[in-house]
Amino acid sequence: MDAREMKIKAAEAALSHVEDGMRLGIGTGSTADEFVRLLAEKVAGGFRIQGVPTSERTARLCLELGVPLKSLDELPELDLTIDGADEIDPQLRLIKGAGGALLREKIVACASARMIVIADETKVVDILGAFKLPIEVNAFGLVATRHAIEKLAARLGLSGDIVVREASDGPYMTDGGHLILDASFGRIPDADALSRELNAVPGVVEHGLFINIASLAIIAGPSGARVLEAR
Numbered sequence: 001m002d003a004r005e006m007k008i009k010a011a012e013a014a015l016s017h018v019e020d021g022m023r024l025g026i027g028t029g030s031t032a033d034e035f036v037r038l039l040a041e042k043v044a045g046g047f048r049i050q051g052v053p054t055s056e057r058t059a060r061l062c063l064e065l066g067v068p069l070k071s072l073d074e075l076p077e078l079d080l081t082i083d084g085a086d087e088i089d090p091q092l093r094l095i096k097g098a099g100g101a102l103l104r105e106k107i108v109a110c111a112s113a114r115m116i117v118i119a120d121e122t123k124v125v126d127i128l129g130a131f132k133l134p135i136e137v138n139a140f141g142l143v144a145t146r147h148a149i150e151k152l153a154a155r156l157g158l159s160g161d162i163v164v165r166e167a168s169d170g171p172y173m174t175d176g177g178h179l180i181l182d183a184s185f186g187r188i189p190d191a192d193a194l195s196r197e198l199n200a201v202p203g204v205v206e207h208g209l210f211i212n213i214a215s216l217a218i219i220a221g222p223s224g225a226r227v228l229e230a231r
């Protein structure tokens with residue numbers, strides 16, 4: 001089974017948690033895209049859901065495939081969000097944001113009664129941090145904000161490059177018009193503390209640590225999909 005087939009397996013398993021009539025948060029990324037494609041087939045067959053997309057990219061795919069959408073302001077309380085992740089630890093803490101959608105993803109997931117993460121085996125880790133941690137920041141005061149992050153990281157015993165994410169035509173801009181700092185901290189022994197400290201930095205709009213948000217993870221490997229619940 002190749003990587004795409006594993007993503008499809010996880011997406012298929014997640015679809016069985018979606019009930020007719022649900023208000024559904026719809027994630028961003030290659031795994032979430034597979035979920036959208038499967039969901040669109042069900043919608044074409046008469047299944048009724050109302051989706052809230054977590055990015056402009058996901059909104060475009062949903063519109064193209066006929067998945068009905070609402071804004072989060074129209075549907076501020078959701079039944080379920082299905083989304084991918086970059087890393088998942090045994091407590092179901094996540095790193096998200098490789099696709100730059102972390103802010104809307106976190107807002108939508110937190111507006112949902114449940115969040116189910118879908119991923120392939122490569123995303124499961126014992127300790128978060130091998131993956132760069134995306135931190136969404138306001139462009140104003142970028143250098144000061146980065147210094148503040150470096151200082152708090154040092155207090156927590158973390159170090160590593162913190163670089164502005166680039167696109168082909170200049171700094172990468174999120175859907176909200178912010179920049180992203182990618183922090184290569186390496187292993188993060190206390191993700192909860194790092195999350196709290198980052199939340200307290202003026203200029204940090206949001207970060208990619210999702211703590212106590214996911215309820216379940218569906219992990220696909222070569223032999224099929226398995227469910228992970230928080231330990």
Ligand SMILES: O=C[C@H](O)[C@H](O)[C@H](O)COP(=O)(O)O
Binds near residue numbers: 030084095100
């Ligand atoms: O901003 C992007 C998101 O957090 C994605 O859900 C995450 O990067 C996983 O994406 P993929 O399914 O493509 O690995």
